[in-house]
Amino acid sequence: MKNLKLSIASVAIGMLALSGCGQGGTPDAPAEGGDSKAAPEYTVNDKADVSDSKTLKAAKDAGELTIGVKKDQPGLGNVKAGSDQPEGFDIEIAKMVAAQLGFKPDQIKYTETVSANREPFLQQGTVDMVVATYTINDERKKVVDFAGPYYVAGQDLLVAEDSDIAGPEDLKGKKVCSVDGSTPAQNIKEKYKDAELVTYDAYSKCVTDLQSGSVDAVTTDDAILRGYAKQYEGEFKVVGKPFTEEPYGVGLPKGDKAMRDAVNDALQEGMDDGDWKKAFEYTLGSTDGVDMPEIDRY
Numbered sequence: 001m002k003n004l005k006l007s008i009a010s011v012a013i014g015m016l017a018l019s020g021c022g023q024g025g026t027p028d029a030p031a032e033g034g035d036s037k038a039a040p041e042y043t044v045n046d047k048a049d050v051s052d053s054k055t056l057k058a059a060k061d062a063g064e065l066t067i068g069v070k071k072d073q074p075g076l077g078n079v080k081a082g083s084d085q086p087e088g089f090d091i092e093i094a095k096m097v098a099a100q101l102g103f104k105p106d107q108i109k110y111t112e113t114v115s116a117n118r119e120p121f122l123q124q125g126t127v128d129m130v131v132a133t134y135t136i137n138d139e140r141k142k143v144v145d146f147a148g149p150y151y152v153a154g155q156d157l158l159v160a161e162d163s164d165i166a167g168p169e170d171l172k173g174k175k176v177c178s179v180d181g182s183t184p185a186q187n188i189k190e191k192y193k194d195a196e197l198v199t200y201d202a203y204s205k206c207v208t209d210l211q212s213g214s215v216d217a218v219t220t221d222d223a224i225l226r227g228y229a230k231q232y233e234g235e236f237k238v239v240g241k242p243f244t245e246e247p248y249g250v251g252l253p254k255g256d257k258a259m260r261d262a263v264n265d266a267l268q269e270g271m272d273d274g275d276w277k278k279a280f281e282y283t284l285g286s287t288d289g290v291d292m293p294e295i296d297r298y
Contacts, residue, residue: 040278042095048102052258056101059128065103067094068113068127072204075227075284076133086110092279093150094131100266114201116181119143122253130251133221135183146249147263149293153221154242155184158228165217167241171195174216177206184220187244221246264295
């Protein structure tokens with residue numbers, strides 16, 4: 001996945017620019033992600049044949065595709081006060097994929113997932129797929145399947161605006177907050193053992209602790225952290241020194257190869273026809289210098 005550093009830097013620049021005046025310099029841009037233009041619309045593929053997939057066929061017969069998403073991550077998967085509809089890049093990816101599979105927007109049911117319950121929800125059939133900043137790794141592949149990746153992020157740190165933490169090497173003796181069952185939490189536990197790890201079931205709780213001074217840093221993928229830095233402009237900053245690669249994939253039930261192939265095809269089609277670009281620009285900013293990832297058809 002070429003130009004990862006350039007990709008991350010571009011997202012950083014885009015998100016910082018958004019925090020000042022909105023994408024493209026529009027003063028009336030919404031407070032969270034994207035710009036003032038209308039949300040993308042994705043053409044529903046009425047001829048999609050999902051009969052080979054047990055999961056998708058059941059969803060089609062029921063007239064509803066259930067997708068697990070985050071609801072507390074600005075710019076990626078979030079529900080604003082006064083609304084009941086999630087929004088963000090993950091949500092747009094979910095809509096894009098669903099359309100390619102033949103599901104209309106009103107046939108999508110969004111179910112909130114947290115990092116610790118993504119695998120159980122897929123295993124138990126609570127959701128048909130998960131689009132929730134879900135990092136692909138070999139351990140998870142033992143119990144669920146993945147399509148994608150649809151984006152590659154990098155683990156970073158969110159700190160107070162006046163913090164002197166400049167990277168993971170400064171975490172010795174510091175309290176670092178992340179989410180139960182997440183890859184970033186595991187990375188801190190294994191690679192930065194001098195840090196004191198605090199975990200919750202949602203990043204929003206970590207941010208609350210950072211506001212109160214109960215923790216010194218919040219760690220997860222850079223795209224998530226930039227959403228929070230933007231939401232709390234002037235309070236927090238992203239260190240901007242990513243120390244991992246985190247490929248986001250669409251989580252799927254284990255063993256439904258037909259579904260994995262169909263979702264991979266849907267992602268590829270969205271990248272080829274410009275829908276992926278529309279989704280990114282609407283939620284995270286300019287795609288200048290951002291490379292779309294290569295689909296891993298394992």
